[in-house]
Amino acid sequence: MEKDRLDPWGTSSVKNYERLQSEFGIAPAAPLLKRFKKPSTHLSRGIDFGQRDLGVVLDAIDNSKPYAVMSGIKPDGAFHLGNKMTADDMVYFQSLSKKARVYYSIADVEAYADNGIPFTESSKIAVRNVADILALGLDPDRAVVYKQSEEMRVMRLSTIFSRGVTNNMLKAIYGERQIGLYMSALIQAGDILMPQLPEFGGPKPVLVPVGADQDPHIRLSRDLAVRYRSDFGFVPPSAIYHRLELALTGGYKMSKRSPESGFTLDDTPAEAAKRVRSAFTGGRDTVEEQRRLGGRADICPVYDLYRFHFARDDEHVELVYNECTNGIRLCGECKQEAIGLVKAFLEEHHKKRDSLMNDARELMSKSRDYLASTGKQ
């Protein structure tokens, strides 16, 4: 039996989420569901399947203590569905308490180093990415956005951490890699642990919403938190893990590198519709077969569009699943309905985002002023 690999830089195949628990120590999210007044759709639909130390964050929420929600984006292009997943989690966990603050890292140094995108260019992309998150519901009053290329603290932490890790420790977590990827991992650890520095109020729970394939970064950050606890008092960061969305072309992970595997929030409704129309499905070879055996929603990226993003509510997801697997719903009509939902979402989203471009610029400049004012920059 093939082993699951967790590879933040490759195309991870995760076929058995339950096994991640025993192999990597990711705890199931379900037992904690009862602690949420109104679970997010990601939680209620089992998309957020796993967690590490989520209880620590829930305690902070219950006791009105400060906590951080940390994530980031590489500004190398348009916001895609995977970015939306993480953003939805960020927005949800920010909404749970007035004491929550979002830290959002724009990895422009990586965009330059990996993709040759100049800083002037990534800076423009970043504004658009931030406008996307605002359109998805981020509260700008409790959010700090920063560029890696301007945040000395992240670099400083990563340098410090580079002395505290051994090559063996990195190999154990990531396998044998080139130094550039190790360095990138240490910079991400700097991003994740920065919200606990004294100028941001000191040690506190930090929740990082990630895809299952990003777990190595979480493990590294948690190891480093423990290793540097006596210096910084770090609380090991918490994580919530979402499933990886099936690619529209079939297979296990949407990827920026193959645009046809998904669509972006920059695509026109017509473009996105085209992608969905030609998507791989879990349908059978013939109508007769599908009526008799039912469709295979579990391997269907179109079903994932409903489940992960565009269904009206949980009941709608259930309806689609049942109709599909019972042979009531055929792929053509199912795609047609999905296309309608996608188009409606994109039209609405584009409108919202366009009206929020200035707010995005304002959030970035306000964040910049705030970060400079902490004095330890």
Next chain:
Amino acid sequence: MEKDRLDPWGTSSVKNYERLQSEFGIAPAAPLLKRFKKPSTHLSRGIDFGQRDLGVVLDAIDNSKPYAVMSGIKPDGAFHLGNKMTADDMVYFQSLSKKARVYYSIADVEAYADNGIPFTESSKIAVRNVADILALGLDPDRAVVYKQSEEMRVMRLSTIFSRGVTNNMLKAIYGERQIGLYMSALIQAGDILMPQLPEFGGPKPVLVPVGADQDPHIRLSRDLAVRYRSDFGFVPPSAIYHRLELALTGGYKMSKRSPESGFTLDDTPAEAAKRVRSAFTGGRDTVEEQRRLGGRADICPVYDLYRFHFARDDEHVELVYNECTNGIRLCGECKQEAIGLVKAFLEEHHKKRDSLMNDARELMSKSRDYLASTGKQ
């Protein structure tokens, strides 16, 4: 026969400087001596024995073109004799043209990461270190001093470089090392190449005065300059190499880690005198033998004090050498004379430095304003 090792992080043993030429491609400095109107004592005494592309810098001097002189210090304590050697070279090469500008990097991130020195502490040490260089003759009007912890450009370059090197390339230059040392090497490459960024006037010759043991950093920087030439137009940096001073305790390299191997510019004249008095020498077992065979100046750290730092002039060095090797001068009297010179130097230096502490602070704050004003920080 034991091979020479060049190890920037260890105790390099360099017994045969001529061989560095054939093994590592360091060219001899002597053939270029005729291009200097007034060679420094390091050059005339063969202390600066080797170079890479020094001609490029001399061309810039001859043609009144801009060039940079780049060096740095880890602010983990007092300025020692090795730091003075590098500083003397910096001051000399700055003095050769009005178009020269010194870039001096305070490696406070490394002082923190390696030695646990907090930034508030290293900041104080740095002011004192800068005052030491000013006392040694640095012209503050053509010098930029910066802290690693504040200079985003260095970090950005090192991140970019981390993607352009392979583990094999680093192994070939440094041997198998922990990632922290590799990262430190990439940060130093960032320091060395930063003066060629557009905001500092773009590509230009950069001279790095270093001890022979630091050559791996020069090779890495030169490799990276070539690798990133199409992006940045980098000119491969030049270097001038000085011999390693013999330790007062005998052996091949003074080291901060064993204070008795040298003394610092913070030591009192009495403390330094004590170190010199108990120093290892190249003397013979008995007076009779020394009169008959002569002393061994070539393995004598006391002779090195004359030659590297404290002799009145070149003739004085020659006199000491001849008297020693001809059995005219005995170790006791030789030490006594050296102690006199060391004491006089330290008294004078302390006076100068104390009067320059404010100038040091001013240079650092002026540099900071300047660096911020370049706008690409």
